[in-house]
Amino acid sequence: MIDTVxxxxxxxxxxxxxxxxxxxxxxxxxxVDLLLRFAIFFVALIPLAAFGKGGNGLAMLVMFALxxxxxxxxxxxxxxxxxxxxALGLRVVNADGTPVTWLPxxxxxxxxxxxxLPGVYGVGLACTLIDPHARRLGDIVAGTMVxxxxxxxxxxxxxALTAVPLxxxxxxxxxxxxxxxxxxxxxxxxxxxxxxxxxxxxxxGQRDTxxxxxxxxxANWLLGRT
Amino acid sequence: xxxxxxxxxxxxxxxxxxxxxxxxxxxxxxxxxQEQALDFPASYRRICHHLALARGRGYxxxxxxxxxxxxxxxxxVLYQPPAPRWHRVIAFLVAGFPRLVRAQWRCMxxxxxLFYVPxxxxxxxxxxxxxxxxxxxxxxxLAQFEKMYDPANAQIGRSSGTDLHMFGFYVMxxxxxxxxxxxxxxxxxxxxxxxxxxxGLLIGGVAGHLTAIGYGGPFWRFVAAHSAxxxxxxxxxxxxxxxxxxxxxxxxxxxxGPALVAAGWIGAQLALGAFxxxxxxAFVEAYWSSIASLSDAVxxxxxxVLWVLVLGxxxxxxxxxxxxx
Numbered sequence: 001m002i003d004t005v006x007x008x009x010x011x012x013x014x015x016x017x018x019x020x021x022x023x024x025x026x027x028x029x030x031x032v033d034l035l036l037r038f039a040i041f042f043v044a045l046i047p048l049a050a051f052g053k054g055g056n057g058l059a060m061l062v063m064f065a066l067x068x069x070x071x072x073x074x075x076x077x078x079x080x081x082x083x084x085x086x087a088l089g090l091r092v093v094n095a096d097g098t099p100v101t102w103l104p105x106x107x108x109x110x111x112x113x114x115x116x117l118p119g120v121y122g123v124g125l126a127c128t129l130i131d132p133h134a135r136r137l138g139d140i141v142a143g144t145m146v147x148x149x150x151x152x153x154x155x156x157x158x159x160a161l162t163a164v165p166l167x168x169x170x171x172x173x174x175x176x177x178x179x180x181x182x183x184x185x186x187x188x189x190x191x192x193x194x195x196x197x198x199x200x201x202x203x204x205g206q207r208d209t210x211x212x213x214x215x216x217x218x219a220n221w222l223l224g225r226t
Numbered sequence: 227x228x229x230x231x232x233x234x235x236x237x238x239x240x241x242x243x244x245x246x247x248x249x250x251x252x253x254x255x256x257x258x259x260q261e262q263a264l265d266f267p268a269s270y271r272r273i274c275h276h277l278a279l280a281r282g283r284g285y286x287x288x289x290x291x292x293x294x295x296x297x298x299x300x301x302x303v304l305y306q307p308p309a310p311r312w313h314r315v316i317a318f319l320v321a322g323f324p325r326l327v328r329a330q331w332r333c334m335x336x337x338x339x340l341f342y343v344p345x346x347x348x349x350x351x352x353x354x355x356x357x358x359x360x361x362x363x364x365x366x367x368l369a370q371f372e373k374m375y376d377p378a379n380a381q382i383g384r385s386s387g388t389d390l391h392m393f394g395f396y397v398m399x400x401x402x403x404x405x406x407x408x409x410x411x412x413x414x415x416x417x418x419x420x421x422x423x424x425x426g427l428l429i430g431g432v433a434g435h436l437t438a439i440g441y442g443g444p445f446w447r448f449v450a451a452h453s454a455x456x457x458x459x460x461x462x463x464x465x466x467x468x469x470x471x472x473x474x475x476x477x478x479x480x481x482x483g484p485a486l487v488a489a490g491w492i493g494a495q496l497a498l499g500a501f502x503x504x505x506x507x508a509f510v511e512a513y514w515s516s517i518a519s520l521s522d523a524v525x526x527x528x529x530x531v532l533w534v535l536v537l538g539x540x541x542x543x544x545x546x547x548x549x550x551x
Contacts, residue, residue, distance in 0.1 A: 011305075012274035014281075016298055057394030064398045068405060076310065079302075094307075097298075101307040107490040110497060113409035114417075137412065140483070141470075141490035151291060158286070172284045179286045223286065224228020 006133050006145070008097045016097050018147045020134040023125050025088045026146055030121075032084030037066045068109070075105045081149075089149045104142040111138030158182045161213065163221035167203070175222050182219035185212065229285045236276055240296060243269050247299045270300040321544030323499035326492065327462060328540070330469055337465035340422040341457070345430030352434025359435040362427070371432055375441045375448065379518065389512045396508035400456060401501055404463035408497045411467020414475055418467030425460060447522065448515050450529030454536045455507035459500040466496035503536075 004020040044062045048055035074082040080092040080099040092100040092108070100108075115124030115136045124136035133145050158179070170178070185193050197204070197211035204214040246266070250257045257263070277293040327334055351358055359368060403421065410417020436445040470489050477485035514528070 010274065010297070010301055012271055014274045014278045014297060016301060017294060018298075051390075053388045054390035057388070057391035060391075060394030060398040064394075064401065068401070096305070097301055098305045098307060099302060102310055103491055103494050106494040106498060110405055110409045110494065111412060111490070113406050114412045141412065141486050143487045143490075151295060157288060176284045176286075183286055183288060222229075224230035 004132075004134060008095075010097070018093065018097060018145070019151075021090050021146045021148050022134050023128045025090060025148075026128070027121070029082070029084035029088040029090055032087050033070070033082050034084075036083055037070060041066055071109045071112075072102075072105045075100050075109075076102055085146070090146050091149050092144055092146050095143045095145070100144050104144045107142035108138035108144055111141055114138070158219055158223065159216060160225065161217045161220050163225050164214065164217040165221050166218050178215060179219045179222055182216045185216070227283070229283075229289060232276075232280070232283075232285065233289060239269065240273065240276075240292065243273060243300070244296050247296065247303065250303060266300075267304060270297075270304055273297060273300070318495070319499065319502060323495070323502075324540045324543030325545075326495055326499070327465075330465060330492065330496070333465040333469045333472070334462060337418070337422055337461045337468055340419055341426040341461050341464065344423050344426035345433075348427055348430035349434040349437075352431065352438050356435070356438040359431065359438070362431045363435070368435065371436060372439070372441065375436050375445045377441060377444050379444070389516065392516070393508050393512035396511050397505060400460075400504045400508060404460055404500045404504055405497060407460070407464045408467045408470070408493055408500075411464070411470040411493075412474065413471065415468050415471025418464045418471060421467075422461070422464040429457075444518070447518075447525045450515075450526055451532055452507045452511040452515050454529065454532040455503045455510065458536055458540070459503035459507065462496055462503070463500040466493040466500070469493055469496075 004022070006018045006020060007015040008018060009015050041059075041062060045059060048058050048062070051058060071082055075092050078086070081090065085091060092105070094100055094104060112124075115121055115127065115138050117123055121136075124138075127136045127140070128134045131140065135145050139145055159182075181196060188196075193212050194208045197215055198207055200215060201207055201211060204211045204218075206214055242262075243266075246257065246260075246262050273293060273296055277290065277297050280290050280293055348362070363371075403425070407418050407421035410421065433445065433449075436442055470486075470493050473485050473489035474482065480488075510532070
């Protein structure tokens, strides 16, 4: 449940990493959609008032379309994003990572009825907390999931230093850990950087600031810089 | 190969594809007409290869994540589902839907029993013991029913409102009931059973009460025509809900997950078909059923034609003819 990344193997043989969206951003997107639908409904009421009693019927048709049709139409035509989901950077995708199609979208939006009970999305909330990919019941039956569109901010570029070759051969995962340290050091406090770098004093032979610089220099070498 | 050299070798191609994909997000049609679109599949596959290499060689996140972003965007474009086509809607309504209903005949039969048996029982009970009406309905409700179907009315089936008003009301009300009965079937079928039974009881009760007090004429003249679509659609939506609940209870020789996805797929199609039927029903109910001035022969004749059409459509629609299909 902590790791929300779902790996999907594409026909090309590489794995796509999709990050499942949890209950909170989805609830926010739903709120945006709800407000938007209210706004559309009330704006539509103004011209409909001219029709008198028949306008009531048209207003009910508008309400019906907003209640049952809005999400499906948006998801199918806007690449899996209602306006709320677009605002929050979410997207509905099929199980294979492609934008949601007609029938799955209909299923997940009809089954909203079950997820919305009891209270406000009680079943849906419980289900997103239990499911490893944070899907609600409608998503499970439709075979869809809601993902974050944007990636997490990647590490910064490794600061360029004169490359220093490693004194010994490191295994590939150890090399990767070293490069990752150099990439992400900018996001850590200086104290934490020093603490981590000091673990490798046997390798660098230095402590604190010197150790950090030495590790970054090694990382430069690993990347192939001169 | 060291990472820096790998990036230096290929980063121009990556930027190229990335900018094309970004342009595609903004102006889909114009970008697809560019010559570069022809190169897209090959270029996309090369970059997939680069991503696999980068991961295999343990390059830093800076590179793998950049490639992963391009691949994810490209995957969406290359494998995007075909656009929905309108002629498939017609093919579905004419052939696919009746076929699907017949394929699920056990659930449909169960739904029909769950709906019609309570309806008929209350209908008969109301004739034998008319005072039962007061235990099922409140007196305000009874007064409203009686007002709607008063033989003295110019229009039957409504106390006020124009045709258009009632059309909107019927669509909103009936389709919501049908959709809910499908969706709530997911709760082990309980929701669908409840909606079917409760509506059966309600409709049977109203019919029985009005017949018992002598308002049966206008009532049956009103409901005969559109009930062909309306009640059948309600039964179908309920049957789809039962299918969903049954699959959850006994998925058969499949795992629950895939079985539910399959049932949801079928159920959504049935619900969409029921939706189409209910829109027709609402149209008939608002514009034809409410006319009081037509003679009984026209009213009941048209109703019989509609019932035969609906049942015939569900029974024969989409069958392979002599030409084979």
